[in-house]
Amino acid sequence: MPELPEVETTRRGIAPHLTGRTVQAVAVRQRRLRWPVPEALDAGLPGQRIERVARRAKYLLLETRAGHVILHLGMSGSLRLVGPDTPPGPHDHVDLCLDSGDVLRLTDPRRFGCLLWTTRDPMQHPLLRGLGPEPLSDAVDGGYLYRRSRGRRAAVKQFIMDGRIVVGVGNIYASESLYRSGIHPGRAAGRISRRRYQVLAAAIKAVLEEALAVGGTTLRDFTGGDGRPGYFRQALQVYGRAREACRRCDGPVTQKVIGQRSTYYCPRCQH
DNA sequence: CCCGATTCCTGTAGGC
DNA sequence: TGCCTACAGGAATCGG
16 A cells, blocks of 8 residues: 555656646546545646646645646555556546656545645645655654654554654554554653654654665556555564564564554563 | 544455 | 455544
8 A cells, every 4th residue: 555655656656757748638537536536627737737746745746837736545546657548447537648648547446545636835735734744854853753742642653643743654654663663552652752752753764764765666566557565565573463473572463453543563572 | 732533435354 | 155244544524
């Protein structure tokens, strides 16, 4: 599923094929995604040249002079470039037809993604306004997490998954970075020391960067469309490994629901 | 403001 | 083999 590294990998994969191209036509076969695909997209996008492909959090932005496409892959979405006469499958909801002949195709079986169009500053869009800093930026460090966590009683795992605090840390990376940090995911966010938040911030960055590095492998699946899981799966220490042996202490990995999400951790190594 | 619960959707996995 | 249910997940939104 598209996590932040995979969204960034997607961006890098499609950007060379989109930048400078003009959208000739838009075909919407299914408008009902997380939010309806607006009719304004069909009206406003054709004829526009894509100046840049950017990313903010897990949103992809296609910038044109007339407006911006805001695209989110949800949990099952993917983008592929296909030839002009490739017949769409049942979950191929939207096509952007380019003047190169390529078609950018959005596939999303569970339809948790979205594809929106705005003629205003996209960063002021309700979905983007209020998002926290990028996890790989200098704005996120131990001191920042420490300050933002004061007074919070919610679990630290929920805290780092809160997009207003820091974006891009999904369920998988939250478990993985807490494991690396030796921090118990259920610990109250406001009761963790500055020193431990420094360790956690470094772990979040390391996990995301490592995933991004192997996300380049996922790109081949993505463009080739064979859907194999990326290599990052093999690097997971706790996620999805309930009752299996902790790689550090050999004790069983525990699975527990925290904040309505499956959470994996080692009760011996994380406190 | 903070926090927990609910909601969207459908492929997959597990139980019987 | 096949049916049925539970579950997974990103993130907005609602209710307290």
